[in-house]
Amino acid sequence: MEIEIDIQDIRKLVNTVKAKYAFDFGEYALSSFKRRLVRILDLYKFKDMNELINKVNFDKVFYENFLKEITVNTTEMFRDPSMWKKFRETVVPELAKLSSIRIWHSACSSGEEVYSMAILMKEAGLLEKTKFLASDINEDVIATARSGKYPLRNMPLHSDNYDKSGGTKKLTDYYKTNGDYAYMDLSLIHTTVFKKFDLVLGKQEQKFDVILCRNVLIYFNLPLQDKIIEMFSGTVDTGAFLVVGSKESIAWCKSATKYSTFSFEEKIYRKL
């Protein structure tokens, strides 16, 4: 059985990181944070939490890797196809009225949703007037997103999602295959800017018409979810759309009153 981690160990680690690197994990959701720690202990063959805490404390390079391992980067193209379908059918007609469109993938991970949205906007004939910002706290995943290179074994799932999302072509029209990899058509991201950005500490000066933040808030506790939704509120004008994960809800956040529910089923909100 795996190494057990108790709450005191977690507090000690959180305090060490806070004191040394001014980064606060204190508002991360406990269960998933604990699981990430178990994973790291296993990955680096630490024998207990003390060993990990010491390593984090005295090895800055290791700490950077630790940060990357803590974040969860599972994603898919057109994950939850019904959301993308709803977006295509109901949000796109609203966006089409704008003279230019700005979309922020606020935790873009390895970029699967960046390509998904670019494909959707291209099929809607809106790609040329849309500017995308794709940001993440982890530079390694941003590099993957920028390269558009994905394992071929994942593509059948992505294709299946694409078809269910109401795609008008075939996903294979948007990538070339070489060996074990799919190479996305990079013209899809010619209006995308990639940037490292920390949702917790970062300040965003730009304004957006759509913010996607899907399956990120689940890793935070409610007070931190509050802060992030509040930060988003400052980066949008009335009528802008906020999309969260299919089982996330902003209903318990203080700033929820600043949004109306555009699609309850698909977790699309609209700024009042």
Next chain:
Amino acid sequence: MSNYKAIVIGGSAGSFPLITKILASLPKNYPFPVFLALHRLKHVRTGFVEALSIKSGIPVIEPNDKQQIKPGIAYLAPSNYHMYIEPGNTFSLSTEEMVKFSRPAIDLTFETASNVYRDKLVGVIVSGANTDGANGIAFVKKRGGLTIAQDPQEATISTMPDGAIKATQIDHILKIDDIVKKLIEVAN
């Protein structure tokens, strides 16, 4: 006063009729939350809750992240998410790596529930085609909770109850009708 505060049930292949039967037998005022960690088709998000609800004695819902846990409700782990029980009576969800090819993973719901409810938890493993849940029920046992496995001879696919029985000293190995009786008995 009951010694327990929550029920967690895990199953996969062949478990649907069993879960339906269990839920149908629970009274409306059942005093505990019932957590259901069941393997399910990855991209079929809807339909399962409705199917389970038809005969259920208590409401069945798929919780949102950070939703409050209440007694008398069955909570089904949502498609493509792990379902965790957090301190402070809430859920949290996660898209972390699959465990034993499964998301939701039975092991993770059981482990997090046992962290919160300790010896006040009843864990049940029924029919299923892999050993997800074995580590989870071992956690329940270790924290002093009550452990139940479906009798492998009765299970449609016995890999999962067999795995549970191998992983720890299971308190009760029961046929489904007796599991139902037990779940009602622990509430009184």
